[in-house]
Amino acid sequence: MEGSVRVRFAPSPTGLLHIGGLRTALYNYLFAKGNDGTFVLRIEDTDQARYVEGAEEDIQRSLKWAGMDVDEGPENPGDVGPYRQSERKDMYEQYAEQLVEQGNAYYAFDTPEELDQMRERLKKSGNPSPKYDAITRMSMKNSLTLPEEEVERKLEEGEEYVIRLKVPRRETIRFEDEVRGFVSFESKGLDDQVLLKSDGMPTYHLANVVDDHLMKISHVIRGEEWLSSTPKHILMYEYFGWEPPKMAHLPLIMSPSGGKLSKRKAESEGIPINTKDYIEQKFEPEALVNFLAYLGWSPGDDSEIHSLGELCEMFSLDRVSKGGAVFDYKKLIWYNEHYLREKSADELWPRVQEIAKEHDLDPDEEYMKQIIPLMKERVSKVEDFVTMGRFFFEDPEEYEDKAAKKWNDDSAELLEAYVEKIEDLDEGAFEAKTLKDKIKEVIEEYDVGFGPVMMPLRVAISGMGYGPDLTPTIELLGKETTIRRIETAIEKLG
């Protein structure tokens, strides 16, 4: 249908899917789904040297994990495939040739060494950014400067060549960006971009224009790093006589220390960089999605929490912000905690069980489902149920320094008194309320506050200075375990 929305997420399989890439995918997805459109996945694997095995699978897995269903892609092709550029190789050449025939592109035979020399030469003569452009191309080896017969001969002899876009000398290229408004560039600042590489593969610039047209893409939503090359793309649409899709360039995700959030920076600042990391660290996908949606976009009201489905309804390109957005890890954690608390023990159990197994624990389902509600209000990530809750399964081996400091001179005496009181309790009477009453009895008898009993007790039971509500915890642990841990603590801490 003419006029229908079709967007594409077009990552290059050169590594694991970056968190910034995931956000680009998300904005494309939200825009598509909010406009009854189609979300296309296209793999841009034209750089054979940088291809990474398994990267495509990682992209698919990541999108799926985040809840984004691909309408058309390598795994579920529509009728404009194939969806991997390497499989479309033959299509690009004819378009590049078309441009040559029309006089909008030309063959160039310069070797990489010759290009380097040209750049060196220009740099030495004071040009800091040498370009293969309307001026320099006249002194290079290409079909514009060489005699026609020589060009023919080189082509026939199979000499390596590239096809370059013939950028006009003086022309203003203006286009409207959906997030930034009108943007214009002077063609003299552009270089004669290589369209077809000597290995026969197209560059990104050719491939994305040809594919977006052939795949009937209505809106190109991509990162701001592409803004500068958009005029070249606009030129090509013009030469092909195609109507360009609408363009939308998203602000970059920045590192807290400034600059594009790169792998290196993110890691040194403790921010996971790949979607895979978030999956492995057991983040709630809803949290990451919600967080990412708000990183560079906002609905304009005061709301903060929205599901993927709601975001689809609310999203619009004109509410995307223009400035770069710093990745706020703490806010992500806040989102994660929020979504965790919304989930029931039944929902959480299978995941907790899996994580427990990774930690060599094999929790009983009923037992764990009693622990989960006790801890839900204080975990940041689902794996905390296992790590922070480890004492539910085994006696603390040592006591956290900070926790041990809460152990005072009279702690042993107070806990001894407590043990005496609970020792006589029947199994049936060993429940939270009674256990709490017994604490009260101790503090009254010794005329101390709640803390002096509670804190050492918590330390003895869990080895930590914080954690779930204590008496229900003790109830769950049972009499034998509780007394044993108290006795151990008295022994160890004096």
Added chain:
RNA sequence: GCCGCGUUCGUCUAGGGGUUUAGGACGCCGCCCUUUCACGGCGGUAGCACGGGUUCGAAUCCCGUACGCGGUACCA
């Protein structure tokens, strides 16, 4: 260097000439709840980069400066 894009609390942002003593969220701080750890509730902290215009009036429009970011490949 050149080209382009940007700049509202520490961070994400609302606000697009008078409704603003610039709103919300995260963080941080305090109080309440809780005779424990939290959750939660309430409150506080903190911002229109700077300089010129335009206007009765500018965070909002224009110009300049500064700063930041991106691009400047036979990478995407």
